[in-house]
Every structure is written in C-alpha cells, then in structure tokens.
Amino acid sequence: MSEVPLMFNTEKLETTEFYQHRFKNFSTYLIVPAVMALVIALAFVLFAKREVTITTSGELTPVQKAVSVQSTTTSRIIENHLKEGRFVKKGDPLVTYHDVNNPTQLKVLETQTKQLQDQTAALDKYKTGLTSNQDTFNQDDPFGYRQALQDYLSQRRIYALGSQQVSGQQSSENSKTAKVGQLLQQSIASSNQNIAAYQALLTAIQHQSGYNDSQPYSYLYKSFIAESKDMTGSDLDKVKTSYISQIDAKMDTEKSQLESLKLQQANNEASDTSQQQLAENEQKMAALQASQLKSVADQKNQAAQSLTELNGKVAILKDQTSDVTVKAPTSGTLHIDASLQGKHYVPSGTTLAEIYPVLKHQKQIKLTLAVSPTEITSVKQGQKVRLQVSRNIPVPIILNGIVSxxxxxxxxxxxxxxFMVTANVSLSKQQARSLHYGLTGKVSIITGQKTYFNFWRDRLFNQD
Structure with missing residues (x-):
C-alpha cells in the first residue's frame, strides 16, 4: 500500500489543542455567563424603573351629562316611541299623551266658574242686607259675607244705641250726672279714708305704738305683731321694712285711684250735646254703609270680569282636542327605564328615559372611579390612568386617560x-365603536415611578 501524505501542520495542531484547553473549559462555559447575567440583573434592579400605581375600579360615563325625558302629565299614553338604544334626533317625537287639557284644565276651570257664580250670588245677598239693614242670609256662606254683614249690623246697632242714649231729656241727663257725681264723691271719700288708714297703720308699725282692731286693715298689724314676736335688731328691721313696703305700695295704688276719681269728677259736667252726638252717629252709619256698598260693587265687578275670562277659556277647551307630544330635547341614544315598559299611565314628573351622546361619534369619554381616603393624597390632577376592560371579551381593551x-x-x-375621581379618556374610532356607557373595569392610577430595588425594599418594610 502506498503511504498517505500528511496534509496538516503539526505545529498548528498543537496551538489549537492549547487554545481549546485554555478557553473552552468549565469556567468559560458556565461561570463567566452567570456572572455577566448577574451583573446585568443587578443593573436592571438598580436602574430600571417601574410604575407606582393605585388600583381601583372605574366606570365609563359620558362627558356631557345625560338629558332626562320626564312625564309631563298623568294622562294616557297613546303613542310610545321609546326604545332602548334607539338613536333620536332633536325634535323627534318620543311620547304622545291623549287629550291632556280637556280632562284636567276643563275640570279646574269649571270648578272656578262655579265658585265665581256662587260668590256673585252671595254678594247680591250681602248688598241686599246692607241696603235693608238686616241679615238676608239663611246660613253661613264659604266667602264670609254673612259674617261681614253681621259685623256691619252690630256696628250700626252700636251707633243706634248711642243715639238712643243721647236722645233723652236733658233733665234725665242732669239726673244721671248728679248720680254719677254722688257716686264719685262717695268713692273719693272712701279713698281718702283708706289713705288715712294706711298712713296710721304705717306709723303704728314704724313705732310699734299699737293699732285698734276696729280700724281698717288691722289684720296687717296683727300679722306684723305675730311675725315680729320676740325679734330685735336687724331681724325686726327686716320685718318692718317688708310690711312698710307693702303698705306703701297699697297707699300708692289708692292715691292713683283717688286722682282718677277726681279727674272723673271734674269731667262730670252736665252739657246738652245730644243733637251734635245724634248727627255724628247718623254720619257714621251713613259712611259705614257707603263703604260696605262700595266694597261689594268692586268685588262684583272683579268677579264678573274673571267669570267672563273663564267662560271664554272653557269654550275654547270644549272646541278642541289637546293631544300633547313630548319631543327629544337633544340628539343621542335612548336609555329606557325597564320598569315603565308597556305602561300607559305614569305619574307626572317620572323620568321615562335618558338621552346619552352617541358614543361612536365621541372622541373622548369620562372615566369615573372611587379612591379610598388613605390613597387619595397620592392622586393629583394630570396623572395618567389606565383602564382595562377584559370581562366577557376575547381581547382586553386598554384605555389611557388623564385625571381631570x-x-x-x-x-x-x-x-x-x-373620593370620586374623574379622568378624561381619549378614544380611537375603533374603541368608540366597541365600548358602551356603564362598562366597568380595573383602573390603575399612575402616581409615580420607582426603581425595582426601591419598590421591593419599600414592599419588604411596608413603606409607601
């Protein structure tokens, strides 16, 4: 076999092995990354910040207050266009009542007409009684005219009796004057005797000189003696002072009465003034009658004028029907009171519906939330709020606003x-189409920022 030639450098092989041995070991693969991660985490905890929030619940409400639609009468509803969620324009008919004026106003006007007719008849009887000077009523009337006539007749009778009194003979008057003078003289003498007796009694008490039992007011002296028995010095002086004060008061009263009697005696002079007094009484009776007749005439004119006006109103109401329609005062979406659905009669003043602004056309909505007294000090105007609506919807809706x-x-x-807090929330077109008034959700009020280190430190030591 032929020998395979060597294709790599042996020196390079040694260098690679040295590199791998030095740098690709346990320290480089585990410890160094762990230390770097720890440094990064520590830097994040020390320098990264998180929001400090107050969490509560909130409700979406319109920026402009809903307009109430109220029942204007108790008449029967013949047309009802109220429907939950219906959009209405200003002036659209909402509810129509049948024949509003005729059953109610007509009845009131007819009652007023009958009352004026009865008043006119009573005034006629009153006038007849004034001219004939006698009671022309069979029973009391609701207007008080019989009582007024009786008061007039009583006053006239007083004047007549006065005329009878002064129409007697002058001799009789002189006789009466003499008798009155005699009585006054007797009273004056009696008063003088009483004053003298009080003076004697006063002297007897002051000097303890005794007082005859047959004298007037001896009972006071006996009472003084019994009360001051065995007394001396200041105690005796106190009792004396008490009785002297009583006697002085009685004596002052008696002197005042004496002065009055003397004045009456001076004024009791016989003079022939009968003709003058008779003429004065006749003038008084004539003036009284004329005044009462004028009052009756004025009241009759006023009643006749009011009766004419009422008859005209009654005629107009009888010739017309008065179906009344309640119209929408503004444009918006209807919210109906479900308890009134299907009813044809509702009390006057009952709120039938509320008209809310159309939400999909709004660029803003109001967020109303409640904050506890312990947290309200952290809330300031201009702080950001965040509402999360997540109930029964696939994707939570997040809304951001500003405390206003x-x-x-x-x-x-x-x-x-x-504490109630209000925030203004800006809406996108998509959000406006998805939301409804009255939706509630979790609200976070962002009151500031803290590093994670400070946050967990405060949480650990229960600091705000």
Whole structure:
C-alpha cells in the first residue's frame, strides 16, 4: 500500500489543542455567563424603573351629562316611541299623551266658574242686607259675607244705641250726672279714708305704738305683731321694712285711684250735646254703609270680569282636542327605564328615559372611579390612568386617560367613604365603536415611578 501524505501542520495542531484547553473549559462555559447575567440583573434592579400605581375600579360615563325625558302629565299614553338604544334626533317625537287639557284644565276651570257664580250670588245677598239693614242670609256662606254683614249690623246697632242714649231729656241727663257725681264723691271719700288708714297703720308699725282692731286693715298689724314676736335688731328691721313696703305700695295704688276719681269728677259736667252726638252717629252709619256698598260693587265687578275670562277659556277647551307630544330635547341614544315598559299611565314628573351622546361619534369619554381616603393624597390632577376592560371579551381593551377632577370631600357609599375621581379618556374610532356607557373595569392610577430595588425594599418594610 502506498503511504498517505500528511496534509496538516503539526505545529498548528498543537496551538489549537492549547487554545481549546485554555478557553473552552468549565469556567468559560458556565461561570463567566452567570456572572455577566448577574451583573446585568443587578443593573436592571438598580436602574430600571417601574410604575407606582393605585388600583381601583372605574366606570365609563359620558362627558356631557345625560338629558332626562320626564312625564309631563298623568294622562294616557297613546303613542310610545321609546326604545332602548334607539338613536333620536332633536325634535323627534318620543311620547304622545291623549287629550291632556280637556280632562284636567276643563275640570279646574269649571270648578272656578262655579265658585265665581256662587260668590256673585252671595254678594247680591250681602248688598241686599246692607241696603235693608238686616241679615238676608239663611246660613253661613264659604266667602264670609254673612259674617261681614253681621259685623256691619252690630256696628250700626252700636251707633243706634248711642243715639238712643243721647236722645233723652236733658233733665234725665242732669239726673244721671248728679248720680254719677254722688257716686264719685262717695268713692273719693272712701279713698281718702283708706289713705288715712294706711298712713296710721304705717306709723303704728314704724313705732310699734299699737293699732285698734276696729280700724281698717288691722289684720296687717296683727300679722306684723305675730311675725315680729320676740325679734330685735336687724331681724325686726327686716320685718318692718317688708310690711312698710307693702303698705306703701297699697297707699300708692289708692292715691292713683283717688286722682282718677277726681279727674272723673271734674269731667262730670252736665252739657246738652245730644243733637251734635245724634248727627255724628247718623254720619257714621251713613259712611259705614257707603263703604260696605262700595266694597261689594268692586268685588262684583272683579268677579264678573274673571267669570267672563273663564267662560271664554272653557269654550275654547270644549272646541278642541289637546293631544300633547313630548319631543327629544337633544340628539343621542335612548336609555329606557325597564320598569315603565308597556305602561300607559305614569305619574307626572317620572323620568321615562335618558338621552346619552352617541358614543361612536365621541372622541373622548369620562372615566369615573372611587379612591379610598388613605390613597387619595397620592392622586393629583394630570396623572395618567389606565383602564382595562377584559370581562366577557376575547381581547382586553386598554384605555389611557388623564385625571381631570378630584372631589374635595368624600362620598358616602355602602363600601364606606370614598373620593370620586374623574379622568378624561381619549378614544380611537375603533374603541368608540366597541365600548358602551356603564362598562366597568380595573383602573390603575399612575402616581409615580420607582426603581425595582426601591419598590421591593419599600414592599419588604411596608413603606409607601
């Protein structure tokens, strides 16, 4: 066999073996990569940052508040165009009520007409009673005219009695004056006696000089003696002062009465003023009657004018039907109260539906979320928020927004006191077509950034 020639250099072979022995060993294959990975991981932990977030739940709401559509009457609904999710334009008919005015307004107007007619009849009786000066009512009326007539007749009777009193003979008047003067003189004498008795009693108590039992007001002296028995010094002075004060008060009253009696006595002079008083009473009765008749005439004119207006309104209502249609106050999508579906009668003021802005046409939506009082201090306007809607959909929807408003006070909820936070979220056309008002999801409020090292350190030591 022929010998195979040597095709490689032996020196090169030795160099390769040396290289492999030196560099392709355990250290180069395992330890060095591990050290490099550890250095990279340590650098990542020390310098790489992660977001610090507050996690809560939020709900998508319209930027503009939904417009309520309310029932305007209790009449029967004859046309109902309300349907959940229906798009309506401003002015579109929503609900039509049958004959709104006739059953209600007509009844009210007829009641008012009857009341005015009864008032006019009562005024006629009142006027007849004023002119004849007698009670022309058989029973009390709801307008108070019988009572007013009786008050008028009573006042007139007072004037008549006054006229009768002054129409007597002057001699009789003089006799009455004399009798009154005699009575006044007796009263003045009695009052003087009482003052003298009080003065004597006052002196007796001051000096403890005794007081006759037959004298007036001896009971006060007896009471003083009994109360001051065995008393001396300041105790006795106190009792004296008390009784002296009582007697002074009674004496002052008696003196005031005496002055009044003297004034009456001075004014009790016989003078013939009967004719003047009779004329004055006649004038008073005539003025009273004229005033009452004018009041009746004014009230009758006002009632007649109101009655004419009401009769015109009643005639118009009887000649027309008044079906009323409630129209959409703005354009948008309807949200219906399901409990009112199919009902033909609903109370006035009931909210029938709400009109929301069409979401697919919106470039923004409002995100409303609740934050606990312990976390609200970390939330600031302008911070970023992230909403993740993932329930019952194949691909989660992520929405990003900015905090726009923070309530200054908490709202009481079944979960305790929570601060309501609002964020504005921008929407793409695809997102606007996929979303619905009222969707809820997990919300993260990004309050800042920390390195991973600081994050785990704070987590380990329970620091915020």
């Amino acid at each position: 408003n923070i309530d200054t006070a908490p709202t009481i909820t079944k979960n305790g006191n929570l």
